[in-house]
Amino acid sequence: MPKKILMAGNIAIAEGAILAGCQAYFGYPITPQNELLEHMAKRMPEEGRVFVQTESELAAISMLYGAAAAGCRAMTSTSSPGFSLQQEGISYMAGAELPAVLVNVMRGGPGLGNIGGAQGDYFQATKGGGHGDYRLINLAPASAQEMMDLTMLAFELADKYRNPVVLLTDGFLGQAMEPVIIRQPVTELPDKPWAITGAAGRPKNVINSFEMEPANFQPRVSLLLQKFERIKQNEVRYQGIHLDDASLVIVAYGSASRSALTALKMARQKGLRVGLLRPITLFPFPYQILADLAQKVSDFLVAELSSGQFIEDVKLAVGLDKRVELASQYGGVPLAPETILETIERMSKVTIGR
Amino acid sequence: MHEELIIGGFGGQGVLFIGRLLAEAAFREGHEVVFMPSYGAEKRGGTVWCHVTISDEEIGSLFITKPTMAIAMNSASLIKLEPMMKPESLLVVNQSLAPQEISRADIQVVSVPANDLAAELGDSSVSNLVALGALLAGRPVVPLASLTTALEGMPAKNKELLQLNKRALEVGYTRAQKDAVPHGRR
Numbered sequence: 306m307p308k309k310i311l312m313a314g315n316i317a318i319a320e321g322a323i324l325a326g327c328q329a330y331f332g333y334p335i336t337p338q339n340e341l342l343e344h345m346a347k348r349m350p351e352e353g354r355v356f357v358q359t360e361s362e363l364a365a366i367s368m369l370y371g372a373a374a375a376g377c378r379a380m381t382s383t384s385s386p387g388f389s390l391q392q393e394g395i396s397y398m399a400g401a402e403l404p405a406v407l408v409n410v411m412r413g414g415p416g417l418g419n420i421g422g423a424q425g426d427y428f429q430a431t432k433g434g435g436h437g438d439y440r441l442i443n444l445a446p447a448s449a450q451e452m453m454d455l456t457m458l459a460f461e462l463a464d465k466y467r468n469p470v471v472l473l474t475d476g477f478l479g480q481a482m483e484p485v486i487i488r489q490p491v492t493e494l495p496d497k498p499w500a501i502t503g504a505a506g507r508p509k510n511v512i513n514s515f516e517m518e519p520a521n522f523q524p525r526v527s528l529l530l531q532k533f534e535r536i537k538q539n540e541v542r543y544q545g546i547h548l549d550d551a552s553l554v555i556v557a558y559g560s561a562s563r564s565a566l567t568a569l570k571m572a573r574q575k576g577l578r579v580g581l582l583r584p585i586t587l588f589p590f591p592y593q594i595l596a597d598l599a600q601k602v603s604d605f606l607v608a609e610l611s612s613g614q615f616i617e618d619v620k621l622a623v624g625l626d627k628r629v630e631l632a633s634q635y636g637g638v639p640l641a642p643e644t645i646l647e648t649i650e651r652m653s654k655v656t657i658g659r
Numbered sequence: 660m661h662e663e664l665i666i667g668g669f670g671g672q673g674v675l676f677i678g679r680l681l682a683e684a685a686f687r688e689g690h691e692v693v694f695m696p697s698y699g700a701e702k703r704g705g706t707v708w709c710h711v712t713i714s715d716e717e718i719g720s721l722f723i724t725k726p727t728m729a730i731a732m733n734s735a736s737l738i739k740l741e742p743m744m745k746p747e748s749l750l751v752v753n754q755s756l757a758p759q760e761i762s763r764a765d766i767q768v769v770s771v772p773a774n775d776l777a778a779e780l781g782d783s784s785v786s787n788l789v790a791l792g793a794l795l796a797g798r799p800v801v802p803l804a805s806l807t808t809a810l811e812g813m814p815a816k817n818k819e820l821l822q823l824n825k826r827a828l829e830v831g832y833t834r835a836q837k838d839a840v841p842h843g844r845r
Binding site for chain 1: 718
């Protein structure tokens with residue numbers, strides 16, 4: 306039987322990376338992801354793999370570029386301010402089509418913010434974040450189990466599409482301990498014939514994100530865009546709860562979706578037909594799933610730990626004729642289920658009166 | 660079963676330790692569990708809390724807003740916890756450090772002089788386990804034996820401390836059972 310243990314989210318990410326065959330980790334300490342780095346400091350050498358505590362987040366992302374270019378499964382982890390520092394390197398990695406896993410355990414912002422959990426890096430993580438035309442695959446776990454499972458998936462998708470993948474989570478999920486079933490380790494890593502591994506006996510490989518001639522560069526960007534289209538076609542993931550009979554649907558991800566689940570249960574006890582749609586991939590966003598839902602549901606409630614970022618994608622999906630309201634906390638404060646429930650009740654009353 | 664426990668106190672009292680311990684025991688009993696610690700610039704003397712949810716269903720919120728159980732290890736946490744408590748909930752008070760009156764009449768209060776009882780055992784630093792024992796006497800969320808088993812799996816400095824911890828648990832449990840006069844009004 307697989308081992309099941311009580312584990313903090315941050316540790317589940319670290320163990321997930323090791324199970325996925327992560328060969329090199331580079332990171333610089335920042336709360337609330339420190340346990341992840343700490344755990345990697347202990348475990349990676351035990352496994353005979355590379356751990357580097359770098360002198361800065363910039364060094365970490367640059368080392369990650371190098372490791373990925375050399376064909377390694379590699380990862381960095383940080384929290385919001387550190388993720389901002391890494392944006393230049395991330396853009397270069399996207400441009401050079403380098404697979405790697407980037408973990409952002411979000412905290413309150415902007416600026417130095419605070420160490421409470423938050424989701425204020427939504428735009429930055431899902432819309433690119435650095436300069437240029439690119440997207441990152443974004444996975445949003447909602448439990449310690451998913452911290453492990455989606456970290457493993459992140460490595461797989463990064464290699465499949467030769468693109469950086471973000472595990473976008475928050476400080477609350479990083480710190481919370483929950484039961485986790487330990488998955489089987491990945492034993493076979495994919496071949497990377499494009500990697501820089503020494504060109505003896507084969508034509509040389511080139512990894513860069515640069516073309517002197519704009520006209521030559523455009524086709525490269527076009528190839529990237531085609532890749533992002535394939536990702537949109539193939540990789541949308543979500544969880545739906547009580548959607549069949551719902552007259553109001555909460556849309557939430559990450560730790561906000563946990564508060565939403567409790568609010569849903571409270572609302573159902575009051576006889577309100579509430580459902581929950583939880584995107585697991587934030588890019589690709591489940592636009593079509595929401596658009597289909599909007600054919601039969603006209604009330605949507607977005608619960609997020611930011612001041613109205615995620616809601617923009619929901620509005621884009623369901624259309625301007627639907628009612629989309631926001632229940633949020635931001636700046637590092639948890640979202641109480643009662644806050645979501647109040648919005649549900651207010652929306653339900655207005656619906657009855659309509 | 661669905662129980663939501665908040666433990667509050669100051670840094671150094673072992674608030675996180677007993678929360679984690681109960682979570683481990685409940686997990687080993689086969690329940691769904693969330694252990695949510697406060698994290699940050701906590702230090703000896705600063706305010707520390709943790710939230711422990713134990714359920715037989717999938718657990719939603721990581722945080723608790725209306726606890727069904729609470730342990731107030733000091734006066735400051737009692738002031739915060741009392742108004743939050745759900746009606747019919749159980750509030751364990753460390754009387755040694757939170758001697759004030761409690762006005763809520765709709766909750767069950769179990770008061771134990773946890774520091775004094777721990778000092779009688781020879782080490783006032785095990786007051787946390789005395790309080791946890793008292794909680795279990797007031798509401799048996801897990802068997803006492805499963806807590807002691809979980810205790811053996813937790814990092815302990817030495818065997819003597821483990822024994823002391825076990826005794827503290829039992830002392831708190833026994834004391835609360837004996838004095839379990841549900842005194843909503845005092």
